Amino acid sequence: MLLLGLVAEGFAQEEGLFLSSQRQPVRLSFGASYQRYVEGDSMLAEVSVPLAISAPLGRRFAVSLLAGGASATGDGVTSLSGLTDVQLGLSFIEQIGQSSLVASLGVNLPSGKRELEEDEFLTTISLSQHFFNFRVPGFGQGFNVEPGLVWAFPVGEDVVLGLGAAFQYKGPYKPLSSMAGDYDPGDEVLLTGGLDVRLGPTTNLSADFTFTHYMADRLGDVEFFSAGDRVTATGQVLSSLGQHQVRLVARYRGQAKSSIPADLASADAALRTIPSMGLLIGSYDHQLSGQLRLGLLARARLFGETDLFERKTLFDLGLAPEVVLSPTVRLRTRFVYTLGDFTGFEAGGGLAVEL
Secondary structure, three states: OHHHHHHHHHHOOOOOOOOOOOOOOOEEEEEEEEEEEEEOOEEEEEEEEEEEEEEEEOOOEEEEEEEEEEEEEEOOOOOEEEEOOEEEEEEEEEEEOOEEEEEEEEEEEOOOOOOEOHHHHHHHHHHOOOOOOOOOOOOOOOOEEEEEEEEEEEOOOOEEEEEEEEEEEEOOEOOEOOOOOOEEOOOEEEEEEEEEEEEEOOEEEEEEEEEEEEOOEEEOOEEEEEOOOEEEEEEEEEEEEOOEEEEEEEEEEEEOOEEOOOOOOOOOOEEOOOOOEEEEEEEEEEEOOOOEEEEEEEEEEEEOOOOOOOOEEEEEEEEEEEEEOOOOEEEEEEEEEEEEOOEEEEEEEEEEEEO
16 A cells, blocks of 8 residues: 555656746657666666647647656566556636736546556556656556646846645546555645746846645545655756856755554554655756757756665766757757666657747
8 A cells, every 4th residue: 555655656747837928839849768777686667758739829828738658667577568648738827917827727637557467566666766757657547637826926126926826636546457446646735936036137046945735545435645745945046158058956855754544554654655855956058059959967866765765866967969950840869877876877859849
């Protein structure tokens, strides 16, 4: 039952809203990514094929779609492949004086692979661990609905504040074919606040704080697992140097202990199952020519100890060349090498189309 809670947590995705009253282009991106990591004598790898589409509906509405598929293999795990759930999004923006109000609605359609055999489910447990950061940590969930609201407003010539809230209803589903009843992951409540400060003509400082409350998971009519609340603080400095760009990001994610009802726990009912995390990122985008842009990435990730895993320290070094094929089509590639408590790499590429 603890593993059910862990894999559900691995499905969670971090999302952001783009605030703008200007009409955005239709964007389409698709490609493939290969990730392979080796820890000790064990290897775990995944090929993922994502598809993302976003399109404006006039000046105030926008829709988006995320879909794809993946195939995972590794030492000591059962190979697993299939489609992922389709995620639909709708957003609405309204200008109120100098401020912006954005309402959003996200829907997860249970179209991905689920009702797995036990050995397949154990594969998803490995994929969903945070430190691997697989593009597809899980394949299928239930019917989820997430309404959200963000209000951004200026408090001076150089400072903009933002406040937001979202609620995610997570519908029941059956992750294991052998389960007698449905697994119902706990709903989520998210509260966030942030600011953006213009430090100069080409430099901005932004910061945000997010609090997430997770309600208890249920198996049938039995409450059996509750992920601890989460707080996330992020700071960023972004500076443009002509056609070049420098970005520095620092993030801390603190995770409270998870809990298991005393009548189900054989030991301590409070367990640290989800690691706290510290993150430092430095990136530099350099315009080499009118058709070629090169991105450089350096990243440090520190994961705290849990009851299942030791603490982990990882470093990532990456290259991201981008080639302009036409006024509307770009070829984007990416290679990231990971070293530290385990080693591995991610390599991928795809086309990005703007119409």
